[in-house]
Amino acid sequence: xxxxxxxxxxxxxxxxxxxxxxxxxxxxxxxxxxxxxxxxxxxxxxxxxxxxxxxxxxxxxxxxxxxxxxxxxxxxxxxxxxxxxxxxxxxxxxxxxxxxxxxxxxxxxxxxxxxxxxxxxxxx
Amino acid sequence: xxxxxxxxxxxxxxxxxxxxxxxxxxxxxxxxxxxxxxxxxxxxxxxxxxxxxxxxxxxxxxxxxxxxxxxxxxxxxxxxxxxxxxxxxxxxxxxxxxxxxxxxxxx
Numbered sequence: 001x002x003x004x005x006x007x008x009x010x011x012x013x014x015x016x017x018x019x020x021x022x023x024x025x026x027x028x029x030x031x032x033x034x035x036x037x038x039x040x041x042x043x044x045x046x047x048x049x050x051x052x053x054x055x056x057x058x059x060x061x062x063x064x065x066x067x068x069x070x071x072x073x074x075x076x077x078x079x080x081x082x083x084x085x086x087x088x089x090x091x092x093x094x095x096x097x098x099x100x101x102x103x104x105x106x107x108x109x110x111x112x113x114x115x116x117x118x119x120x121x122x123x124x
Numbered sequence: 125x126x127x128x129x130x131x132x133x134x135x136x137x138x139x140x141x142x143x144x145x146x147x148x149x150x151x152x153x154x155x156x157x158x159x160x161x162x163x164x165x166x167x168x169x170x171x172x173x174x175x176x177x178x179x180x181x182x183x184x185x186x187x188x189x190x191x192x193x194x195x196x197x198x199x200x201x202x203x204x205x206x207x208x209x210x211x212x213x214x215x216x217x218x219x220x221x222x223x224x225x226x227x228x229x230x231x
Contacts, residue, residue, distance in 0.1 A: 037220065039222075046210065046222060046223070046224045046225045047159075047161075047167065047210050047212075047222040047225070048222065049219070049220040049221065049222060052219070052220060060219045060220075061219075062219070063125060063218065063219075096166060096167075101172075106155070106173075107154060107155050107214065108155050108172070108173060108214075109155070109214035109220065110155075110157040110169065110172045110173075110212065110214075111157075111159075111167075111169065111212075112169050112172070112178065114166040114167055114168070115166065116166055117166050
């Protein structure tokens with residue numbers, strides 16, 4: 001049974017750095033074809049993919065946010081950490097982490113398990 | 125960057141068929157995945173690889189993908205199907221891409 005849970009601050013000030021941790025169980029991030037991604041959703045708005053780390057430590061970032069994001073993994077702790085610098089009120093959103101299935105040969109890249117999400121508010 | 129276009133809203137009467145489209149340049153050459161999101165909940169995968177259903181998803185949910193349009197079809201719509209639906213693809217230049225979402229209203 002795969003589960004993921006996000007943790008981190010609920011409130012950050014503008015210009016601060018946000019650090020979110022995704023703690024998961026039921027799979028290993030060292031298994032081929034597995035990834036963990038971060039997706040956010042501002043209140044009332046659409047999903048936006050942010051970053052993803054693959055089993056082989058390949059890291060991918062949203063082009064529009066690449067300069068502000070860093071994703072890392074700790075396989076022994078079953079955790080993935082996302083940092084986002086220079087936070088702004090427009091970054092207020094629910095942040096989700098999700099387990100991804102990757103089959104490169106079949107061009108299959110999707111999220112099959114999601115965490116419950118954590119709401120992060122950016123305000124002074 | 126690769127863009128996915130969805131209608132903001134679709135309305136359907138109970139028992140009828142809902143079709144939610146997802147448009148993208150030559151999207152038929154990509155694998156399309158669909159997520160259902162109910163208010164206050166995390167998204168749930170309902171269709172992957174254009175038309176496959178994960179375990180536990182009713183057969184009423186189906187998908188197709190050709191040309192520049194992918195479609196999520198929900199047959200015999202129920203009140204419980206009311207939700208936001210998002211399509212998603214992977215693109216070599218944009219990586220993981222989500223559509224803007226479609227709110228399905230059951231009349």
